[in-house]
Amino acid sequence: MATRRIERTQESRRLLVTAAAELFAEKGYRQTSFIDIADKAGISRGSIPWHFGNKLGLLEAVVDDQLQSVLSGFPPPADDPLDQVMGFIRVPATRLFITLLAEAVEVGSPIREHYARLHAALRQGVLALIPADALPPGTDPEAYAVLLVGAVIGVHAQWRVAPEAVDLESVQATLRAVLPAGLGHI
Template sequence: MATRRIQRTEESRRLLLTAAAELFAEKGYRQTSFIDIAEKAGISRGSIPWHFGNKLGLLEAVLDDRLHTVLTTFASPEGGRSGNPLDQVMGFIRLPVTRLFITLLAEAVEVDSPIRAHYARLHTALRQGVRARIPAEALPPGTTPEAFTILLVGAVIGVHAQWRVAPEAVDLEAVRTTIRALLPAGLG
């Protein structure tokens, strides 16, 4: 009996995380209510504070869960086609979770945003995941792996935002080819 209760609790938590992630991606954090999340998940809205404490606790759980997904993808051999940093970061654009990150970016840049610190942590983890794959010796003299990582992740965030707004105007394969041509040997 206890095992079944634990399974139901975990299932409820997973349904709430999934519903919240989808709604935060569609509507943003501030525009999404407990009622919206509960209806989408098919679970009582009282379950949200029981599982997560409050809305910010739910957002933290969503970001942690989705970040884990991204980092697991980066760590897997298939995650970046060849393990190449460019392929990994460009592959990130196509992940469904990336829409969530882009939607929340607009809110996270506000100084008083309740998600700003969490988003900074997300960016740090993304940079660390990419940085781990950049051999310092492949970079031009005077270029640091840290600065290159920031540039690469930032470029992809910008490309992704443009692609989400006007997918017909952004050819992701052409962008990948162009970035690859601009990269130093050993990175492209």
């Protein structure tokens, strides 16, 4: 009996996180209500505060879930990491991250801190892909990670707004060509 209750609780939580992720990506954090999330998940809206405390707690669960999903997809160093970094653009979670970016940059945004954690995790993921000796002398690996994550986020935003104007394969080939020797395969 207790096992069944635990399974139902975990399933309810998963359904709420999934519904919230889709709605936050589609409508934004502020424009999404508990009612919207509960309706999409098919669960009572009272379940949201019970599971997450409040809407910000739900956002944190969504960001953590989506971030784990994205970071678990990064390949081991032997594969071609640039393919994976550029592949990040096509991951459904990336739409959520771009939608949240618009809200996160506002002064006093309740999601700013969560978004900063997301960027930090993405930079750490990229840093894990960079061979220690691949950067030119004097290049700061952390600054390089900021640059690469920023480029991918910018490319993604342009592609979402005007996909017909952004050839992702050409962008990837160009990025590979301009990377320093040794990083052409990151």
